[in-house]
Amino acid sequence: xxxxxxxxxxxxxxxxxxxxxxxxxxxxxxxxxxxxxxxxxxxxxxxxxxxxxxxxxxxxxxxxxxxxxxxxxxxxxxxxxxxxxxxxxxxxxxxxxxxxxxxxxxxxxxxxxxxxxxxxxxxxxxxxxxxxxxxxxxxxxxxxxxxxxxxxxxxxxxxxxxxxxxxxxxxxxxxxxxxxxxxxxxxxxxxxxxxxxxxxxxxxxxxxxxxxxxxxx
Amino acid sequence: xxxxxxxxxxxxxxxxxxxxxxxxxxxxxxxxxxxxxxxxxxxxxxxxxxxxxxxxxxxxxxxxxxxxxxxxxxxxxxxxxxxxxxxxxxxxxxxxxxxxxxxxxxxxxxxxxxxxxxxxxxxxxxxxxxxxxxxxxxxxxxxxxxxxxxxxxxxxxxxxxxxxxxxxxxxxxxxxxxxxxxxxxxxxxxxxxxxxxxxxxxxxxxxxxxxxxxxxx
Numbered sequence: 001x002x003x004x005x006x007x008x009x010x011x012x013x014x015x016x017x018x019x020x021x022x023x024x025x026x027x028x029x030x031x032x033x034x035x036x037x038x039x040x041x042x043x044x045x046x047x048x049x050x051x052x053x054x055x056x057x058x059x060x061x062x063x064x065x066x067x068x069x070x071x072x073x074x075x076x077x078x079x080x081x082x083x084x085x086x087x088x089x090x091x092x093x094x095x096x097x098x099x100x101x102x103x104x105x106x107x108x109x110x111x112x113x114x115x116x117x118x119x120x121x122x123x124x125x126x127x128x129x130x131x132x133x134x135x136x137x138x139x140x141x142x143x144x145x146x147x148x149x150x151x152x153x154x155x156x157x158x159x160x161x162x163x164x165x166x167x168x169x170x171x172x173x174x175x176x177x178x179x180x181x182x183x184x185x186x187x188x189x190x191x192x193x194x195x196x197x198x199x200x201x202x203x204x205x206x207x208x209x210x211x212x213x214x215x216x217x
Numbered sequence: 218x219x220x221x222x223x224x225x226x227x228x229x230x231x232x233x234x235x236x237x238x239x240x241x242x243x244x245x246x247x248x249x250x251x252x253x254x255x256x257x258x259x260x261x262x263x264x265x266x267x268x269x270x271x272x273x274x275x276x277x278x279x280x281x282x283x284x285x286x287x288x289x290x291x292x293x294x295x296x297x298x299x300x301x302x303x304x305x306x307x308x309x310x311x312x313x314x315x316x317x318x319x320x321x322x323x324x325x326x327x328x329x330x331x332x333x334x335x336x337x338x339x340x341x342x343x344x345x346x347x348x349x350x351x352x353x354x355x356x357x358x359x360x361x362x363x364x365x366x367x368x369x370x371x372x373x374x375x376x377x378x379x380x381x382x383x384x385x386x387x388x389x390x391x392x393x394x395x396x397x398x399x400x401x402x403x404x405x406x407x408x409x410x411x412x413x414x415x416x417x418x419x420x421x422x423x424x425x426x427x428x429x430x431x432x433x434x
Contacts, residue, residue: 011352048352056349082422086415114420122415129409132273135228135265153381154406155413157374162417164370166425186415189371192346193414194407196372198303198339200379201399203331205299208383 003029006039010047017047025050025064049180057187063088071179083117085182090121097127104130108148112155165189220246223256227264234264242267242281266397274404280305288396300334302399307338314344321347325365329372382406 007014020026026046029037046068053059053067067088097105105127109116116123133147169181224231237243243263246254263285270276270284284305314322322344326333333340350364386398 048349052349056346083419086419109416109420112417114416115423116416116419117423120416120419122412122419125408125412126416129273129405129412132265132269133405133409151409151413153378154410155417157378158410158414159417161370161374162414162421166418166421182418186418188346188350190407190411190414191342192350192368193371193375193410195339195342195346196368197375197379197407197410198403199326199331199333199337199343200329200372200376201383201403202300202303202333202337202339203326204379204383206332206334 001039002036003039006043006047009044010051012047012051020047020050023061023065025061025068045180049184052184052187056191057089059089067183071183082178082182083120085179086186087121089183089186090125097124097131101127101131101134104144104148108151111148112159161189218256219253220256223260223264226261227268229264229268237264237267240278240282242278242285262397266401269401269404273408274306276306284400288400299395299399300337302396303403304338306400306403307342314341314348318344318348318351321361321365325368328365329376378406 001009003014003017006012007017017026021028026043029039029043032038049071050064050068053064057063059067067085070084070088102124105123108126108130109123130147130151133150134144165185169178218226220231220234223229224234234243238245243260246256246260248254266288267281267285270281274280276284284302287301287305319341322340325343325347326340347364347368350367351361382402386395
């Protein structure tokens with residue numbers, strides 16, 4: 001297909017596609033004539049991945065580039081690729097959690113039987129969140145246990161979700177598809193969970209406060 | 218307490234506290250002497266809220282200012298305040314979902330029995346996510362139904378979570394605390410859910426690929 005057809009198929013405007021081509025995020029098409037190139041299904045898929053990363057994930061061009069490099073490198077073993085995909089998606093943190101908070105995160109991971117790489121950014125982020133939760137908890141007594149117990153309701157929910165999500169990856173999928181699946185799944189699922197949680201809360205507050213049912217919602 | 222003690226109590230460096238004071242994010246202390254002011258527990262709580270919004274929520278100074286204005290305004294009815302807190306936390310979207318995707322989001326909300334304001338940013342975001350999920354879904358047949366069904370596993374999980382979270386707000390809590398609770402809860406819970414989901418996935422991939430148990434994780 002031509003670049004205008006690629007734009008129609010993906011909803012991404014032609015100038016944006018040309019910019020992705022210049023930035024090297026999207027591989028060049030096959031040149032068929034002077035000033036003309038042909039694109040195929042691989043370009044459609046790649047454009048959708050880029051759009052998800054930019055629009056939903058809010059990632060920078062450099063972050064998108066890092067993730068695409070990973071997607072295109074078949075040499076990394078799968079578990080490391082998963083970790084690296086999460087790493088590329090991780091948000092830079094300005095604060096470093098204390099050794100005590102990291103120990104609490106590890107204690108929690110051990111309690112769940114979850115084994116992750118010590119350098120996993122999600123492990124460091126969890127430690128930071130535990131630290132913050134302890135800081136804002138109004139109850140100073142028994143805070144540690146109540147914070148770790150408070151994690152269980154979330155962990156129970158995501159453990160079931162993660163198992164379902166992983167079972168949907170075909171066994172014979174090439175590494176590229178798996179990374180794409182993890183990256184897209186992570187970006188889309190996290191935003192979907194967040195949106196639905198807000199909608200459920202808004203609805204519960206409206207109903208608890210005797211609001212009239214909105215006929216148009 | 219003095220500004221240095223406020224810094225010790227919250228872990229926020231003194232220059233940052235001074236910057237928040239200049240920007241009007243943190244109310245001034247009581248002036249007790251030339252070049253000296255006293256701060257109290259309300260400043261400690263406010264600083265923790267600001268830190269959560271900036272560090273965990275990744276919000277801009279202007280977004281933090283909007284949320285604090287809301288937290289400090291007792292005149293708004295509670296359900297509207299909840300909606301407005303979510304609104305202030307919403308990320309600006311560069312793309313507008315199609316009317317068809319909005320109709321699908323509404324169909325889904327109706328199916329769940331969730332009533333939200335039509336202007337809720339979470340509703341618009343859900344429509345955008347449905348649109349994206351349909352675009353990347355490799356199965357072109359029956360896509361609409363499978364996408365809406367795919368939402369159920371997330372909706373079931375968050376519905377139970379949201380109910381628990383709301384039940385933890387004391388009935389007689391002043392509006393300021395409720396907004397603070399919602400904002401902090403939203404920011405912390407969403408990142409916690411996301412981190413735990415990544416950790417569960419990393420662990421499942423490591424175990425499925427026969428990795429040796431990491432003794433230090």
